[in-house]
Each structure stands twice: as structure tokens, then as C-alpha cells.
Amino acid sequence: MNSLDLTPFWLTLELSFWTTLILLFLGIPLAYFLAYSRSRYTSLVEALVSLPLVLPPTVLGFYLLLALNKEGFIGALWYRLFGKQLVFHFEGILIASVIYSLPMMVHPLTAGFRSVPKNLIEASYTLGKSKWETLIKVILPNMKASVLTGVVLSFAHTLGEFGVVLMVGGNIEGETRVVSIAIYSAVEALDYTTAHVYSLVLLLFSVFSLTALYVLNRRWSLL
Amino acid sequence: MIRFRLKKKLYGAQGDFLLELEFEMEEDEFIVVLGQSGSGKTTLLRMLAGLEKPEEGSMEVKGEVWYDSKRGINLPPQKRDVGFVFQDYALFPNMSLFENIAFGMKKKDPQRVMELLKLAGLEQLKDKKPSVLSGGQKQRVALLRALAKEPKLLLLDEPLSALDPETAITLREEIKKFQRSFNIPTIMVSHNREDVLSLASRVLLLSEGKIKSVGKPKDVLFSRRESPKFSLNGIVLEKEIAEYACILSVAVGSEVVQVVVPRDQEEEFKPGDRVLLSTKAFVPIVRKAETAFKNPSLERPSNL
Structure with a gap:
């Protein structure tokens, strides 16, 4: 056996990190809207956010491939701006996994926003605080368990992503070959040792992060 | 002078009715709004605070227009300079007592916060979170938090109703004391006649969204038809x-x-x-x- 190639791990961690970070900034306003808006479009937006949960990753991947390729709507724009393709590149799978993990971030955050008593928000308004200040100083600190859940689930979900990445990114070493795809190609090449090691690391990491999430959630909800 | 004329349709348990109120109060007054649940008391307070929008009318506090449907003025709660005390306190669980009270102050003044805490006998607990407090202590902090910003109008939404009778009596005395020393015009919603007798300079009796009677506590409470002893x-x-x-x-x-x-x-x-x-x-x-x-x-x- 050759020495173990660690690039898929770094790539996966990098992908999960950026996906989670982007989702956090995207998820907070989106969940805020879903939790508090009385607009008649809320149901439609909610359905669109949940779509990646029910759609086969291949379907999502197929449409993303169409949108992100050089002739596609987003891909063409990207190519004009940066002179680079999206498909089969890191940026492409990043966009894909942001969309794929969207419900993992938005659902806990929406539930969190709804769980903050309306009185606290109104109290903050009558104490002269703007909506923004109320969000930062009152709402988010009182739903930190939900924020943590969203962060951990998005991270873990991106970690285990396979179908969408394969469809959009293919299997390019150092660019799009994340751990889950590396496992797939190792098995295809009958390299079971590598598959074992990769799988075990992924399994242990997932168990660890989810346990940490539930321990912290329990501790915070007891406060 | 505080003056308001407000109209809003309400959806009550016994059918819809129109909340229609017109009232004027002096700046040193303590008004208790008395009425059964569903009579529109809380809606009145929420409209005054800007948390709910009336359909029509106007409102003026110390010469400032807070609401005027004709001129399209409707200041948000942030711009209204009210102190609002909620029935279930609404203290921020993520902040200490000190931070809760300092939160709404226009100019952060740690010394003033400590003075207020001392006034309520809570200075020992200043770094504690609200969850360790008793109901009476929570309501005291909620009151101080509303007063700390020195509002132009203090609104109390049944502040004593969740407390046991003994605690309510002590707290009633404190509300009276605070209101006198701060001299802030106050409107308090209640369904308790004790509140009226010990706090109110005038009572406003509300029924089905209309003012049924206004006057000195004794006149309103004891004006029964049979005038029995x-x-x-x-x-x-x-x-x-x-x-x-x-x-x-x-x-x-x-x-x-x-x-x-x-x-x-x-x-x-x-x-x-x-x-x-x-x-x-x-x-x-x-x-x-x-x-x-x-x-x-x-x-x-x-x-x-």
C-alpha cells in the first residue's frame, strides 16, 4: 500500500467549512424571513428550501450541471467574470453543496427563530433597539442551540455529500475528489484498505461531531 | 398632556367589536385601565406602544405626534420612548440583571444601574441571570428596565397578575413609590380592583372596546345602582x-x-x-x- 493520500480530507474539510460559512450568512436572513414574514410567498420559499431533502442528488446534480456549465445561465456569467469554468472545479461543487445543504441550516434556524418568545423581541423594540440590534443582541443569543445545530448539521451533511458533487464536479484529484468520492473510486479499483481508512475516519468524525452537538444542546437547553 | 383617539376592529370570543377610545391625561397621572379579559385593554396598551397598528385615529404625547392616520404618521415602537412592562416580564435570559437594566438606557450609566438595583434591593444579584429570580424579583427588574430609559410614558400590562397576593401587595407599593419618584405618566392595565384603589389617580373602565366610565377610583368602583353599604x-x-x-x-x-x-x-x-x-x-x-x-x-x- 502506498502512503495514504490526505488531499481528499483537506478538500472535504475545506468544502464543508466554506459551505457552512456561506450557509450561515445566507440561512439567517432566509430563516428570519420564513419565521416572521406573513407574506404569501413563504410557503413557496419553504418548499424550495426543503427540495434538496426529497430530490435524488442526481436530479439536483443534473439541473445544477445544466445551470453551472459554460453555456448555462450561472456558468456563463461566471466564465465572463472570472474566465474559469464552474463545473469540474471547486467553486462549482461549493455552489452545489450550498444548495444541497440549505435545508440543514435553514430548518433549525427557522425553528430557532420561532422559539424565541415574541415578548422578548417586542421588549427590545420598546427599549429603543432596531431590528438589527434586536437580532444580534436578543434573538440570536437566545437561540444559540439552533444556530449550533444548523452549523453542525450543514457541516456534517456536506462532509457526506456524494451524488451532487459527482454530477457537478466529477472526480478530479485535488479539485473535486472529496472523501466520499475517493472512497467510491477506491472501491471501484478494489483498493479496500484505502476505502476502509477513509470510511472509518469519516464515520468517527461524524459520530464525534453529532455527539458533541447533542451534548452542547442538552447543556444549553438546561440553562 | 397625553391625548389619544384610537379605533380598531377586534375579534373577540363573543364576536367582533370596535375598539373606540378617546382619552386625555395629565403628565403626573396614574391611570388604571380596568376591564374584563377581551375588553381590549391589552390592545390599547399595544397600540400606544406602537406594537399594534390602529385603523384610525391619532395620538400625541407631550406635544409629539406618535400616530396620526390622516397625516400617515405611525412611529415604530423604537421611536416612541415608552417603557413597557409585560405581564410575563420578558426579561432577556441571555443577559445578567445589570445588562437587562442597562439595555434600554439612552446613555449607558453603570452607576445609575447600580442605584436602580439598590432601590429594588437586588444589587447582590446584579451578575445573575433572570432565571434564578422569583416572580416578584423578575417583575421588579422588568419595571426598572422600563424606567431606566426614562420614558415619556410608562405602560404596564397586568404586571401583578402572575404573582401571589402577598408579593403583589409589596410590589404594588413599589410601583407607587417608583412612579412618584420618577414622575412618569403611567397607564396600567389590570383586572384587579386592588390595583385601582391603591394606585390609580383615575380609573378608566373598559367594556367591549368602549369607555364605560372614567373617574376617581372610589367613584367608579362604588357607583353601584343599589348603593348598598x-x-x-x-x-x-x-x-x-x-x-x-x-x-x-x-x-x-x-x-x-x-x-x-x-x-x-x-x-x-x-x-x-x-x-x-x-x-x-x-x-x-x-x-x-x-x-x-x-x-x-x-x-x-x-x-x-
Whole structure:
């Protein structure tokens, strides 16, 4: 056996990190809207956010491939701006996994926003605080368990992503070959040792992060 | 001078009705708004604070227009400079008592926060989170938090209703003390007559969204048709028909009493009816509760 190639791990961690970070900034306003808006479009937006949960990753991947390729709507724009393709590149799978993990971030955050008593928000308004200040100083600190859940689930979900990445990114070493795809190609090449090691690391990491999430959630909800 | 004229359609349990109020108060007044639940009391406070939008009307506080439907003015709660105390306190669980009180201050002044905490006897607990406090202490902090920003108008939404009677009595005294020393015009919503007698400079009696009467507490509370010497409001709990008479069990405040009515009047009453118990011919015997003989019903003063 050759020495173990660690690039898929770094790539996966990098992908999960950026996906989670982007989702956090995207998820907070989106969940805020879903939790508090009385607009008649809320149901439609909610359905669109949940779509990646029910759609086969291949379907999502197929449409993303169409949108992100050089002739596609987003891909063409990207190519004009940066002179680079999206498909089969890191940026492409990043966009894909942001969309794929969207419900993992938005659902806990929406539930969190709804769980903050309306009185606290109104109290903050009558104490002269703007909506923004109320969000930062009152709402988010009182739903930190939900924020943590969203962060951990998005991270873990991106970690285990396979179908969408394969469809959009293919299997390019150092660019799009994340751990889950590396496992797939190792098995295809009958390299079971590598598959074992990769799988075990992924399994242990997932168990660890989810346990940490539930321990912290329990501790915070007891406060 | 505080002046408002507000109109809003409300959806009550007994059907829809129009909340229609017009009122004026002086700057040193303490108004208690009395009324049954669903009469529009809380909606009135929320409209004054800007948390709910009236359909029509206007509102002016110390020369500032906060709301005017004709001119399209409707200041958000942030711009209204009110202090609002919620029934269930609404303290921020993520902040210490100190931070809760300092939160709304226009200019952060740690010394002032400490003064306020001392005033309420809570300075030892300044770094604690609200979750460790008792109900009475929480409401005290909520009151201080509202007062710390030195608002132009203080609004209290049934601040004592979640507290036990003993705590409510102490806190009522404190509200009175604070309101006097801060001299902030105050409107307090309540369904408790004790609040009226000990706090109000004027009472506003609300029923189905309309002002039924306004005046000095004694005039409003004791202006009953029969003007009896002694009368109590109660609710019929049970009716027992005996051979020549009927025995009604009536809940009066936290006590239950039994009264006898003649058989021929029996049909007028059924469980759930609101009744007025009164006596003209007898002089009730009043003693201090602790010196009275060991009758369990006399051990605690009735909180009527």
C-alpha cells in the first residue's frame, strides 16, 4: 500500500467549512424571513428550501450541471467574470453543496427563530433597539442551540455529500475528489484498505461531531 | 398632556367589536385601565406602544405626534420612548440583571444601574441571570428596565397578575413609590380592583372596546345602582335546591360562601352567573385576620 493520500480530507474539510460559512450568512436572513414574514410567498420559499431533502442528488446534480456549465445561465456569467469554468472545479461543487445543504441550516434556524418568545423581541423594540440590534443582541443569543445545530448539521451533511458533487464536479484529484468520492473510486479499483481508512475516519468524525452537538444542546437547553 | 383617539376592529370570543377610545391625561397621572379579559385593554396598551397598528385615529404625547392616520404618521415602537412592562416580564435570559437594566438606557450609566438595583434591593444579584429570580424579583427588574430609559410614558400590562397576593401587595407599593419618584405618566392595565384603589389617580373602565366610565377610583368602583353599604361581586358555582329555599355557593374573591335565596327566585340563578351579594340591614363584623378566632376562612384576608 502506498502512503495514504490526505488531499481528499483537506478538500472535504475545506468544502464543508466554506459551505457552512456561506450557509450561515445566507440561512439567517432566509430563516428570519420564513419565521416572521406573513407574506404569501413563504410557503413557496419553504418548499424550495426543503427540495434538496426529497430530490435524488442526481436530479439536483443534473439541473445544477445544466445551470453551472459554460453555456448555462450561472456558468456563463461566471466564465465572463472570472474566465474559469464552474463545473469540474471547486467553486462549482461549493455552489452545489450550498444548495444541497440549505435545508440543514435553514430548518433549525427557522425553528430557532420561532422559539424565541415574541415578548422578548417586542421588549427590545420598546427599549429603543432596531431590528438589527434586536437580532444580534436578543434573538440570536437566545437561540444559540439552533444556530449550533444548523452549523453542525450543514457541516456534517456536506462532509457526506456524494451524488451532487459527482454530477457537478466529477472526480478530479485535488479539485473535486472529496472523501466520499475517493472512497467510491477506491472501491471501484478494489483498493479496500484505502476505502476502509477513509470510511472509518469519516464515520468517527461524524459520530464525534453529532455527539458533541447533542451534548452542547442538552447543556444549553438546561440553562 | 397625553391625548389619544384610537379605533380598531377586534375579534373577540363573543364576536367582533370596535375598539373606540378617546382619552386625555395629565403628565403626573396614574391611570388604571380596568376591564374584563377581551375588553381590549391589552390592545390599547399595544397600540400606544406602537406594537399594534390602529385603523384610525391619532395620538400625541407631550406635544409629539406618535400616530396620526390622516397625516400617515405611525412611529415604530423604537421611536416612541415608552417603557413597557409585560405581564410575563420578558426579561432577556441571555443577559445578567445589570445588562437587562442597562439595555434600554439612552446613555449607558453603570452607576445609575447600580442605584436602580439598590432601590429594588437586588444589587447582590446584579451578575445573575433572570432565571434564578422569583416572580416578584423578575417583575421588579422588568419595571426598572422600563424606567431606566426614562420614558415619556410608562405602560404596564397586568404586571401583578402572575404573582401571589402577598408579593403583589409589596410590589404594588413599589410601583407607587417608583412612579412618584420618577414622575412618569403611567397607564396600567389590570383586572384587579386592588390595583385601582391603591394606585390609580383615575380609573378608566373598559367594556367591549368602549369607555364605560372614567373617574376617581372610589367613584367608579362604588357607583353601584343599589348603593348598598356592603356588597361583593361573585360568581355562582353551584345551586342546591332544598324544600323551601335554594342554597347558592358563590365564589367571592378567593373565598367561597353559601347564601340562601327563596324558592321563587331560584330560577334567576344558574352556575356561572355573575352576582352581587349585598346586605343593607346588617353591619358586618370586621376584625384583623390574625387576631380573629381560628376560623380557617379568616386566616388570610380575602383579596377582594
